[in-house]
Amino acid sequence: MTARAATGLDVSPAGGEGHRTLWHDAARRFLRNRLAVFGLAIVLLFLFLALFADLVAPYPYDRVYFDRVLRFPFELPGHPLGTDEVGRDYLSRLIYGARTSMTVGMAVQLVAFLIGVPLGSLAGYVGGRTDFVISRFIDTMTAFPGLMFSILIISVWGGGITKVIFALSITSWIGIARLTRGQILSLREKEYVEAARCTGVSQNRIILRHLLPNALTPILVSISFGIPAAIFGEAGLSFLGIGINDPIPSWGKMVGVSNAYVRVYWHLALFPTIAVALAMLGFSFVGDGLRDALDPKMIE
């Protein structure tokens, strides 16, 4: 009954309303996966905090109270998670930290998508010398130590959110480009593409309507794993003290700073590490769930 969705042999031009699509099936399978739903809940929570930080957070992230430096959780009534080393509300900084993490995670993957997919499809579809040049370029970039390179770039051009996104984007598109190229290469030989070509469908239309939609699912999965990788990259850079600049909060930076206070002020280390771990786990669960849900072979 689901063979239609699985084969991708959808010849009718508009797909038709009402029948069960791959996406419909995938959503059902995804929602039946408890871990994936749990991950999705975490991701949605962090996205909500990121979007509405101004409304949710009890204090602005940069409001300093000189008389409330380094207070423990619940020590003062207004600061449930305590205050940091210069007297800022820790809960507010954690909430705004979600904004930093989510922005970097999504932006880096957006750039990766915008560079990787066109480059990969070009290499895969055109082939020949274009493919050779692009593939060699991709191979060379793979041999680059990505995180080290980001550190290098940040150390040269300084920190800040746009520069962090830029530094992490330099190597983030490689995986997607390679993946897209492989997908297009294999899809190009499929019968339905040949059929489309025989009936005189233009090249652009073949790429946009026949190849890319079918290549999209693995790319989507790759992106859902790329977001936590980018979040990790930002947290790592900021942890070393070279990523996001003060006073913008970043979980990684909070962990890095807390290292000096951890013997006494344990809360400074505990909360941001939990936030980082939850964000990474959430996105990874969603990625796992998507991969399983979008795999047509998994149909029950």
Added chain:
Amino acid sequence: MARYILGRILSLILVLFVVSVVTFFLMHQVPGGPFDETKAPLPPAAKENILRKYGLDKPIHIQYLNYMKNAVLHFDFGIPYQQPTTTVTALIAKSWKVTAQVGLMTVLLAFGAGITLGIYAAYHQNSWIDNITTFIAMLGITVPSFVVAMWLILFFAVRLDWLPMGGWNASEFCLVGSRFVCTDWIMPVIAYALGPLAIIARYTRSSVVDVMRQDFTRTARAKGLGNRAIMLRHILRNALIPMVTALGVIIPNLLTGSIFIEAVFRINGLGKFFVTSIFNRDYPMIMALFLLIAFLWSLTYLFTDIIYTWIDPRVRLGAEGGA
């Protein structure tokens, strides 16, 4: 085969060339040179002297060529700005041992525990050890090492006060009398090893499960071989082949991961040097460390590919078969 390896070595050299050029030119873009005069302005003549001493008065491409000539021919990476009395090579030689020690212990733990857990989990599918292994694997793969490191510190150093918060006892003998003095090794190695351990355990479990279902395993069992013999001679031998790929993922990550572990636990190794060099804008030091890592990184990729063909004769490198 020889042609393939030659091609790979050529591309390795190309990568290193690109890395060195990019790093070199980026380094010279850093705002504020190492002889920044904001605090104590130098007389022009003195400044000129210093710039000439370090060769900074020449055009940048000449500087690059000089640098590469010294680096490749004499293994001379210049003089670190932060400690002008020694050489970069000497500084690296002094601190690589600690990093190598941390790395070696980590690899041993990751492979030892990872393979053991993976095999056990495969043999006892859906038992509690299997579930714990899956949980550890998930944690190790997703949670960054510095987060795990902070948790270990919070629990074992702050809360229980069992282990020291940081440092690295670099002495070769950890026993004074009968007392184990290298307790400061425990947390860094665990935090560092958890990621690779997770990957190894996951790989091992799935490939052991895979091999257990093969016909030759069933044949071995049918002809009456003992469990141990089957496991060692038939299953492990075949199951460990994919581990080489895992190696290719793990070693490069270990190279950069050390930066974080050394920062958390205040270990004076190469990783910590790298960070201080960046803060001090120590071009020669950053350049040398970056080249070193890029070199090891590409070498790992090359070796894992070669080892892979050597272990598993079914894999043929290159499109035409090569060998």
